[in-house]
Amino acid sequence: MRDLFDINRITGFIIGDAQAERAVPPTGFTARLTVFAAAVMAFLAVFALALSVSAGRLSERWANELAQSATVRISAPAGQMQAQTEAALAVLETTPGIASARVLSDGEQRKLLEPWFGPDMPLDALPIPQLIEIVEADVGLDAEALRLRLLGEVPGAVLDDHSRWRKPLAAAAGRLSFLGWFSIVLIFAVMGAMITLAANAALAANAKVITVMRLVGAKDSYIASAFVRRFTLRSLTGAAVGMVLGVIAVVLMPAGGGEAGFLSDLGFQGASWLWPLVIPLLAGGVAFGATQAAARRTLKELR
Amino acid sequence: MIELNDVAYSYGDGELLGDLTLSLPAGSFHFLTGPSGAGKTTLLKLCYGELLPTAGHLRLFDQDVRSLDRDGIAELRRHIGVVHQDCQFLDHLPIADNIALPLTVSGHSIASEQANLSELLSWVGLRDRASALPPELSGGERQRAALARAVIMSPDIILADEPTGNLDWEMSQRLLQLLVELNKMGKTVVIATHDMGLIRAAKTQVQARVLRIANRRVQLAGADL
Ligand SMILES: Nc1ncnc2c1ncn2[C@@H]1O[C@H](COP(=O)(O)OP(=O)(O)O)[C@@H](O)[C@H]1O
Numbered sequence: 312m313r314d315l316f317d318i319n320r321i322t323g324f325i326i327g328d329a330q331a332e333r334a335v336p337p338t339g340f341t342a343r344l345t346v347f348a349a350a351v352m353a354f355l356a357v358f359a360l361a362l363s364v365s366a367g368r369l370s371e372r373w374a375n376e377l378a379q380s381a382t383v384r385i386s387a388p389a390g391q392m393q394a395q396t397e398a399a400l401a402v403l404e405t406t407p408g409i410a411s412a413r414v415l416s417d418g419e420q421r422k423l424l425e426p427w428f429g430p431d432m433p434l435d436a437l438p439i440p441q442l443i444e445i446v447e448a449d450v451g452l453d454a455e456a457l458r459l460r461l462l463g464e465v466p467g468a469v470l471d472d473h474s475r476w477r478k479p480l481a482a483a484a485g486r487l488s489f490l491g492w493f494s495i496v497l498i499f500a501v502m503g504a505m506i507t508l509a510a511n512a513a514l515a516a517n518a519k520v521i522t523v524m525r526l527v528g529a530k531d532s533y534i535a536s537a538f539v540r541r542f543t544l545r546s547l548t549g550a551a552v553g554m555v556l557g558v559i560a561v562v563l564m565p566a567g568g569g570e571a572g573f574l575s576d577l578g579f580q581g582a583s584w585l586w587p588l589v590i591p592l593l594a595g596g597v598a599f600g601a602t603q604a605a606a607r608r609t610l611k612e613l614r
Numbered sequence: 615m616i617e618l619n620d621v622a623y624s625y626g627d628g629e630l631l632g633d634l635t636l637s638l639p640a641g642s643f644h645f646l647t648g649p650s651g652a653g654k655t656t657l658l659k660l661c662y663g664e665l666l667p668t669a670g671h672l673r674l675f676d677q678d679v680r681s682l683d684r685d686g687i688a689e690l691r692r693h694i695g696v697v698h699q700d701c702q703f704l705d706h707l708p709i710a711d712n713i714a715l716p717l718t719v720s721g722h723s724i725a726s727e728q729a730n731l732s733e734l735l736s737w738v739g740l741r742d743r744a745s746a747l748p749p750e751l752s753g754g755e756r757q758r759a760a761l762a763r764a765v766i767m768s769p770d771i772i773l774a775d776e777p778t779g780n781l782d783w784e785m786s787q788r789l790l791q792l793l794v795e796l797n798k799m800g801k802t803v804v805i806a807t808h809d810m811g812l813i814r815a816a817k818t819q820v821q822a823r824v825l826r827i828a829n830r831r832v833q834l835a836g837a838d839l
């Protein structure tokens with residue numbers, strides 16, 4: 312592990328051995344193919360990443376809201392408030408599918424209203440409905456049945472489960488996020504395949520060079536490194552360019568506002584802006600592995 | 615230095631060499647002769663690990679070649695200088711870089727070996743041709759360059775495969791002289807050739823043994839030369 316992060320080795324790898332570089336002549340076609348493929352794949356990866364991150368964020372937020380989605384609101388004259396609240400609680404306690412029901416305190420209610428009325432609102436002076444928060448059990452709540460029971464037994468109670476419609480959406484967002492990650496895996500798999508092709512072409516074009524180097528005492532690692540280094544740096548560069556272009560494209564996405572807009576929400580927020588930086592590193596890693604494997608395979612056929 | 619014990623080799627269809635038992639001591643000078651297709655090149659390839667014996671044991675520097683891994687073979691080749699029959703240059707590199715290639719691939723810095731390299735270029739008479747590409751050289755120049763590359767690592771063994779193959783008499787004599795010089799410095803020299811004139815000329819300068827490959831066997835050729 313320490314070896315892997317040895318700064319001398321890393322700078323050595325980047326600068327390279329000028330003599331070794333000259334021994335293996337550059338092949339323009341494979342070089343251009345690698346840079347281009349890495350750039351395109353990185354560009355696509357940025358979008359897949361943006362999709363995953365935003366869909367993940369959305370799905371998480373919606374799921375959180377779902378957990379405390381239902382409330383019972385009781386509007387009654389001040390004198391009856393206490394009695395109706397107790398009656399509603401009694402109904403909720405005997406309703407299947409409810410994990411817990413809790414009467415919100417004045418403090419909590421005040422907090423909920425604060426965004427609209429400011430902190431200094433005289434709550435006692437206003438006829439504010441009492442809220443009961445319901446946490447749904449896993450088995451699910453039959454909202455219609457509950458509504459009918461409340462109608463019969465607590466006239467002032469209204470069941471509010473408006474955010475329930477989001478449940479399938481939250482699931483869809485979760486799936487979308489997964490598909491985004493899966494696409495990233497596919498993108499890197501294709502990148503690996505293309506680099507393997509390009510590396511094989513370069514190795515085949517340099518068969519004579521490899522034979523001669525081997526004959527004069529070059530070790531496999533030395534010969535392989537000339538190829539591995541090139542393909543890694545090309546992929547790193549190509550992917551960096553593609554990544555930057557991709558991020559610019561995401562930044563330039565027209566910003567829409569609001570909760571509901573999913574498309575306008577596509578992008579990175581806060582620390583997730585760092586995610587795209589991983590793409591070139593990953594591309595370099597993929598190129599390193601693919602070229603190393605291709606070189607080993609070629610060299611094994613040679614004594 | 616080089617020891618063969620019951621070594622056999624076949625490319626797959628029938629045995630090309632069989633029952634080879636010989637010992638080439640350090641500092642010796644050997645010719646390897648025999649008709650074309652007898653297996654001279656094959657025997658030399660066995661001696662630097664490009665081929666592995668299909669039977670028997672071949673020891674180089676007291677190591678069985680079969681026990682060496684790929685890096686071991688690479689290390690071994692740094693101690694054995696080979697003049698290949700077809701020279702084997704990198705055509706896109708100047709001849710000086712080709713000569714220095716064994717140094718490069720074994721991790722030596724060329725800069726620190728510059729004196730060594732230019733001395734070697736003068737020794738083989740290629741000082742003025744240092745920056746020429748291999749295809750621009752004459753046959754004689756290529757052979758001398760191949761010899762220079764073979765000795766740049768100061769190897770203990772020098773194997774030369776038909777080093778005078780397409781050279782005129784005078785040029786052959788010059789190359790032979792270089793090989794004799796190396797032998798006088800203590801190197802073990804093996805030259806594959808079917809040029810009897812070359813062998814006769816050598817015998818006047820150095821104590822050389824002649825090995826002849828015939829009918830899949832190697833015999834010590836005697837006074838008939
Ligand atoms: N790679 C190979 N595969 C199959 N046969 C080979 C190969 N190399 C050489 N031969 C055969 O082995 C025989 C000996 O070849 P070689 O050692 O080059 O002979 P020499 O150098 O004495 O002329 C020849 O008949 C040649 O055709």
Ligand SMILES: [Mg+2]
Pocket residue numbers: 654655656699775776
């Ligand atoms: Mg031959």
